[in-house]
Amino acid sequence: MKDKLLEAWSKMLSKLDHWFDSIILALPNFIIAIIVFTFVLFLSKQINKLVLKLLDRSSMQRSMKNLISKLVSAIVIIVGLFIVLGILNLDKALNTVLAGAGVLGLAVGLALQGALANFYSGVVLSYIHFFKYGDWIESNGYEGEITNIDLRSVTLKQSDNNLVYIPNKMVVDSPIKNYSTTAQSRVILTCGVHYDSDLKFVRDLVVKTIVERFDAVTSKQEVLFMYNEFADSSINFETRFWIKSTSALEVAKAKSEAIIAIKAEFDANDINIPFPIRTLDFPEGFLGGNTQNEVSAQRPSNE
Structure with a gap:
């Protein structure tokens, strides 16, 4: 038993010596591989910047330029990995990996359907103008x-x-x-006025206010004013005009400014913007009649 243990120990030491010798022999290649891969990473970054600089002269979208530069950088890193594997004498391992890449790629594709769909959609979005x-x-x-x-x-x-x-x-x-595909955006504003209002005067006043307030509106013909509803408490209207902006935020600001300006003009001209109310119209003497009937019903009869 003792001889077997000594023999096993001797074989283990011999194996360790062989591994140590292999590591020592492969150490220069390992150091060279690290230096080469570090250089490849540095080179990929520089090529990425160079590609972006070259593409800046073209009319391509910024997102498309970023995509192309990243793909070129990724190709440089992949080539560097092949070189590093060759330096480390792992060509056979590389062939084994490539042989199983088909099955592995199918499995990865099924597992990463969402990520791949986002990748493809990102390419599409980077291309459209x-x-x-x-x-x-x-x-x-x-x-x-x-x-x-x-x-x-x-x-x-x-x-x-x-x-x-x-x-x-x-x-x-x-x-x-x-909102940015055109040079202008339309502002749509709705409001209502009291039934006693002079509708023609209200229309002219609103159009005049918008023309004076917004530089993009140069004439009354550019303001569209329409009465569109007999509501419960008001006659509602809608006015539309264009502003020089492609931002929805600027449209909201213009609408707010128009509301402030129109309200100020309505107040100055005694034009009422009614709120919903309910009016109860009783016939003349309706309440008094009920009271007299109730009193008569409560009196005792002398007959």
Whole structure:
């Protein structure tokens, strides 16, 4: 038993010596591999900057430029990995990995369907021209300025300065309202006036107020004014006009300014904006008649 233990111990020491010799022999290659991979990482960053600089001269979207530069950088790193594996004499291991890449790729593809869908959608969003950095859009119930488009999500900066990250697939599959595709935006304002108001005077006053308040409106013909409803307490109207802005926030500000200006003009001209009320109209003597009947009913009969 003792001889067997000594023999096993001797074999283990011999194995350790062989491993140590292998490590010593492979140490220069390992150091060279580290140096090469570090250089590859540095080179990929420099190539990324160079590609971006070259693409800045083109008319491509910023998101597309970022995508191309990242792909070129990734290709450089993959080539560097192949070189490092060759230096470490792991060519056979590499062939084994490549042989199993087909099955592994299928499994990974099934497991990462959502990520791959977002990746493909990110490529699509980076390519289309009506969807770019700085645009003010509305999608999936969120509204804001596009501040970033990557391979996973679209980043929107809302009017309250909060950031919203929407997965690319949801943006591609949903309707997109882009406020920045035109040079102007329309402001739509609704209000109501009392039934006793002079409707022609109200119309002229509102149109005049908007023309004087907003520089983008140069004539009365550019203001659309329409009465559209006989409501319970008021005659409602709608007015529309254009402003030079592509931001929904600027539209909201213009609407607020129009409300303030129109209210001030209405107050100055004694035009009433009624609120919902309910009027009870009793016939003359209705309350008095009921009272007399009630009193007569309560009197005892002398007959």
